[in-house]
Amino acid sequence: MRIELVKRKEHSRKMALLSPVIAVGLTLVAAAILFAASGTDPFLGLYKFFIEPLTDSWSVQEIIVKATPMVLIACGLAVCYLSNNWNIGAEGQFIFGALCGSFLPIVYPEFETSLTLPLMLVLGALGGAFWALIPAVLKTRFNANEILTSLMLVYVASLLLDYLVRGPWRDPGGYNFPESRLFSEAATLPLIGDGRMSIAAPVAVVVVIVLAIVLARTLKGFEIRVMGESPRAGAFAGFSAKRLTLFAFALAGGLAGLAGTMEVSGSLNQLLPTISPGYGFTAIIVAFLGRLNPVGILVAGFVLALSYIGGEAVQASMGVSDKIASVIQGLLLFFVLACDTLILYRIRLHSRRTTATGEVSRA
Amino acid sequence: MSDVLTRRRQAGEAGTARPATGNLLHARGLTKRFGDILANDHVDLGLNKGEIHALLGENGAGKSTLVKMFYGALEPDGGEIIWQGKPVVIDNPASARALGIGMVFQHFSLFEALTVVENIALALPNPGNMKALAARITDVSEDYGLPLNPQDVVADLPVGIRQRIEIVRCLLQEPQLIIMDEPTSVLTPQEADRLFLTLQRLAGEGCAVLYISHRLEEVQRICHHATILRHGKVVSECDPSLETASSLASMMVGSEVIGVNHGAMAPEPGPVRLKLSGLSAPAATPFATRLNNIDLEVHTGEIIAIAGVAGNGQGELFDAISGEMRVDPGMVVLDGRACGNRDVTWRRRQNAAFVPEERLGHGAVPGLKLSSNIVLTRHGTGDGLVGTGFVSTARAAELEQKIKTTYDVRMSHDDPEARSLSGGNLQKFVVGRELDRNPGVLVVNQPTWGVDAGAAALIRQALIDLARSGSAVLVISQDLDEIFEIADRIAVISRGHLSVPEDARSMTRERVGILMAGGAEKNAGRA
Numbered sequence: 098m099r100i101e102l103v104k105r106k107e108h109s110r111k112m113a114l115l116s117p118v119i120a121v122g123l124t125l126v127a128a129a130i131l132f133a134a135s136g137t138d139p140f141l142g143l144y145k146f147f148i149e150p151l152t153d154s155w156s157v158q159e160i161i162v163k164a165t166p167m168v169l170i171a172c173g174l175a176v177c178y179l180s181n182n183w184n185i186g187a188e189g190q191f192i193f194g195a196l197c198g199s200f201l202p203i204v205y206p207e208f209e210t211s212l213t214l215p216l217m218l219v220l221g222a223l224g225g226a227f228w229a230l231i232p233a234v235l236k237t238r239f240n241a242n243e244i245l246t247s248l249m250l251v252y253v254a255s256l257l258l259d260y261l262v263r264g265p266w267r268d269p270g271g272y273n274f275p276e277s278r279l280f281s282e283a284a285t286l287p288l289i290g291d292g293r294m295s296i297a298a299p300v301a302v303v304v305v306i307v308l309a310i311v312l313a314r315t316l317k318g319f320e321i322r323v324m325g326e327s328p329r330a331g332a333f334a335g336f337s338a339k340r341l342t343l344f345a346f347a348l349a350g351g352l353a354g355l356a357g358t359m360e361v362s363g364s365l366n367q368l369l370p371t372i373s374p375g376y377g378f379t380a381i382i383v384a385f386l387g388r389l390n391p392v393g394i395l396v397a398g399f400v401l402a403l404s405y406i407g408g409e410a411v412q413a414s415m416g417v418s419d420k421i422a423s424v425i426q427g428l429l430l431f432f433v434l435a436c437d438t439l440i441l442y443r444i445r446l447h448s449r450r451t452t453a454t455g456e457v458s459r460a
Numbered sequence: 461m462s463d464v465l466t467r468r469r470q471a472g473e474a475g476t477a478r479p480a481t482g483n484l485l486h487a488r489g490l491t492k493r494f495g496d497i498l499a500n501d502h503v504d505l506g507l508n509k510g511e512i513h514a515l516l517g518e519n520g521a522g523k524s525t526l527v528k529m530f531y532g533a534l535e536p537d538g539g540e541i542i543w544q545g546k547p548v549v550i551d552n553p554a555s556a557r558a559l560g561i562g563m564v565f566q567h568f569s570l571f572e573a574l575t576v577v578e579n580i581a582l583a584l585p586n587p588g589n590m591k592a593l594a595a596r597i598t599d600v601s602e603d604y605g606l607p608l609n610p611q612d613v614v615a616d617l618p619v620g621i622r623q624r625i626e627i628v629r630c631l632l633q634e635p636q637l638i639i640m641d642e643p644t645s646v647l648t649p650q651e652a653d654r655l656f657l658t659l660q661r662l663a664g665e666g667c668a669v670l671y672i673s674h675r676l677e678e679v680q681r682i683c684h685h686a687t688i689l690r691h692g693k694v695v696s697e698c699d700p701s702l703e704t705a706s707s708l709a710s711m712m713v714g715s716e717v718i719g720v721n722h723g724a725m726a727p728e729p730g731p732v733r734l735k736l737s738g739l740s741a742p743a744a745t746p747f748a749t750r751l752n753n754i755d756l757e758v759h760t761g762e763i764i765a766i767a768g769v770a771g772n773g774q775g776e777l778f779d780a781i782s783g784e785m786r787v788d789p790g791m792v793v794l795d796g797r798a799c800g801n802r803d804v805t806w807r808r809r810q811n812a813a814f815v816p817e818e819r820l821g822h823g824a825v826p827g828l829k830l831s832s833n834i835v836l837t838r839h840g841t842g843d844g845l846v847g848t849g850f851v852s853t854a855r856a857a858e859l860e861q862k863i864k865t866t867y868d869v870r871m872s873h874d875d876p877e878a879r880s881l882s883g884g885n886l887q888k889f890v891v892g893r894e895l896d897r898n899p900g901v902l903v904v905n906q907p908t909w910g911v912d913a914g915a916a917a918l919i920r921q922a923l924i925d926l927a928r929s930g931s932a933v934l935v936i937s938q939d940l941d942e943i944f945e946i947a948d949r950i951a952v953i954s955r956g957h958l959s960v961p962e963d964a965r966s967m968t969r970e971r972v973g974i975l976m977a978g979g980a981e982k983n984a985g986r987a
Contacts, residue, residue, distance in 0.1 A: 106877075106879065106880040107876060107877040107879065107880045108827060108877065314850050314851060315849045315850050315851060316835075316839055316846050316849055316850070316851055317849065318851075319832070319835055319839070319851055322828070323825055323828070323836065326825050326826070326827050326828065327821050327822075327825045327826065327827075329818070329821055329822045330821060330822055330823070330824065330825045330836060332784050332804075333782070333784060333804065333814075333816060333822055333823065333836070333837065334804075334805075334836045334837060334839070335783075335803050335804040335805035335808070335839075335840060337803075
């Protein structure tokens with residue numbers, strides 16, 4: 098018996114929808130094995146990890162708070178990945194955007210007008226876009242590999258943040274703790290609900306809707322898909338690969354920077370040495386789990402946010418290391434990419450016997 | 461014409477004078493069919509020990525199909541292969557290697573991250589000790605004048621050295637037959653010279669070489685015998701050293717007389733619609749061809765065809781005219797407007813249309829539906845496909861239906877992805893997509909490459925009809941039958957030089973052959 102992958106004539110639409118579902122199923126099985134291996138009841142583990150957080154309003158709101166930045170970042174990353182631009186540095190763009198967005202409330206805390214918040218958001222988006230354009234320009238000008246350059250800039254951004262909150266931007270009245278001053282009322286995103294949820298969540302939904310329309314209906318969306326699938330045909334269509342690389346990176350960086358600013362302004366209310374539990378990296382999983390489709394990303398963002406909350410839950414109630422959340426996220430990305438093979442390939446089981454008879458008949 | 465016929469007769473005689481069965485390998489009636497196309501039609505070929513045997517033919521003549529059957533990469537639909545007197549079934553490359561047949565591919569199959577010795581070890585059935593293998597590689601490679609350092613990482617090596625690895629890998633298995641698919645297409649002249657010495661040495665030791673190449677001079681230089689394929693059939697055999705490059709070219713492109721009535725369709729020359737003047741461009745990559753001072757005027761109502769052997773600058777010329785490669789403004793002029801520095805969309809808006817050689821991946825996006833592939837080239841030309849940035853899927857579907865019916869594009873279900881169409885149907889679609897615009901200037905590269913006869917006739921008729929309706933049509937083709945069937949004037953491209961177009965009625969195949977073999981350069985120099 099031999100397993101063979103046979104290329105399909107066309108993409109399978111059914112598999113395109115089914116593959117993330119199969120991937121989630123396989124992840125659940127793998128997670129159960131993980132729980133069992135670490136000496137806990139796998140069914141209780143799965144329940145505490147994936148189900149219990151959905152049963153109470155506080156944790157649902159927490160899930161939305163965590164899903165929001167990931168959905169925003171993943172939307173931008175989807176545009177990058179669809180157009181064959183491998184931006185791995187959204188974490189850095191998120192952090193640098195947050196730094197730029199925090200400039201006003203930290204350096205000019207007395208500037209408290211109705212313009213403060215919009216200005217912060219614009220600065221944050223511009224900062225993130227700037228940070229993303231560095232690898233984009235290096236790619237278009239010098240053909241430097243954007244995977245490496247964008248990833249390396251993550252560490253530059255996070256060390257810059259660390260330096261600022263320990264040095265020039267440290268709260269003068271903060272007993273030498275490495276954190277900035279708290280943002281003023283005018284620099285804080287309005288909250289909704291009774292938890293930490295801010296208007297960042299509806300903003301993310303609007304971005305999802307706009308991007309879904311752009312990708313599905315406009316010439317720009319068409320250009321993005323063509324360039325990703327066949328750059329030579331894209332050039333024949335008159336699209337410029339370089340301009341699109343700059344556009345995709347700027348958009349992804351802008352959305353990441355916006356997410357970063359909304360995170361510090363809405364949830365944290367100040368800068369800390371660490372402002373993200375890896376949103377920029379987890380958003381890569383969100384983008385692929387969501388099929389690089391904005392609506393899919395909205396769902397996937399919720400699933401991944403659940404894994405953060407679930408990780409905290411099993412640590413608190415069952416004493417399992419919360420590193421299990423990272424492991425499960427990694428497994429999920431692995432299975433999503435593996436299952437995507439099924440979209441363009443069919444599995445065929447080949448029994449050795451038929452090949453053998455084939456040989457005999459020919460001889 | 462009669463000259464060519466005589467030479468063909470002589471060549472035929474040479475073929476019969478030689479024993480039809482080779483003492484090493486003898487293919488008898490090998491047949492292979494892909495869908496509607498008969499890629500190999502009862503091919504007979506004999507190979508002797510110690511012989512360098514050229515396999516010649518145009519693109520799509522069936523050369524690669526034939527050698528893939530010898531190497532076990534394709535299974536014949538009919539006929540048999542006799543190896544050293546015994547019929548054999550070669551059902552995979554491993555059994556070919558076990559028989560003593562090795563192959564060096566045009567596109568290398570090496571792992572870039574591994575060293576030379578690791579790559580070779582992977583291909584051997586029992587590589588044994590790595591140190592001993594490395595020593596053997598050093599010995600064998602020096603011995604044959606192809607020195608290799610076993611510890612080099614492939615990624616750091618230039619293409620010429622990479623090819624050496626493939627050849628040495630073959631040699632280590634002590635083959636009796638080495639098949640080489642266009643080995644010099646990636647080599648510099650110096651590297652090629654070195655390769656020839658190795659091949660001659662191998663032949664001297666009794667190993668046979670089956671040599672596929674487009675370069676007729678080198679075939680004449682090193683090959684003892686040549687088999688010429690055309691449309692999947694053996695059309696001729698000869699001793700290439702007794703032929704000229706132009707007579708070989710004539711055999712490749714064929715010399716049947718075709719009943720085309722040029723007089724009836726000769727148009728009145730109208731105004732110039734496409735003008736190339738002094739078009740020059742440096743080679744973008746080491747393996748590209750530079751364009752040298754090309755002048756051409758295509759008038760309304762006429763079809764000019766550019767003949768030439770593959771790789772003489774056809775692709776570069778197409779890219780310069782379409783705008784995928786930018787040149788100085790005055791080098792390309794469309795309807796009196798200089799546009800050498802304009803992009804492809806601008807030129808399309810000037811009512812020009814382009815059909816590239818590569819259907820899938822250049823002319824169409826494989827994973828997109830046909831309707832989306834219409835948007836690909838027509839989004840900027842005011843066909844109602846794009847309004848304020850939004851793509852009209854309804855309009856795209858409407859055009860798709862129209863092109864499908866007009867150009868008889870056959871598909872298994874409505875609006876499929878481009879990749880699922882057969883070559884001929886996709887070609888009808890990409891040509892139809894442009895013809896549907898009724899363009900003033902149409903440039904098409906290899907309009908019927910790999911297309912079955914019915915579709916080819918439909919496409920050629922459509923090109924003639926377009927020209928007669930007042931457009932200027934420029935066809936770049938390697939198929940001389942096609943060129944003589946549709947062209948009003950014929951030019952030849954050779955190493956990036958273009959000959960002065962000559963009236964198709966007075967042009968002979970022999971003259972085209974001479975121009976292909978380098979005469980185009982002198983001719984262009986004189987003009």
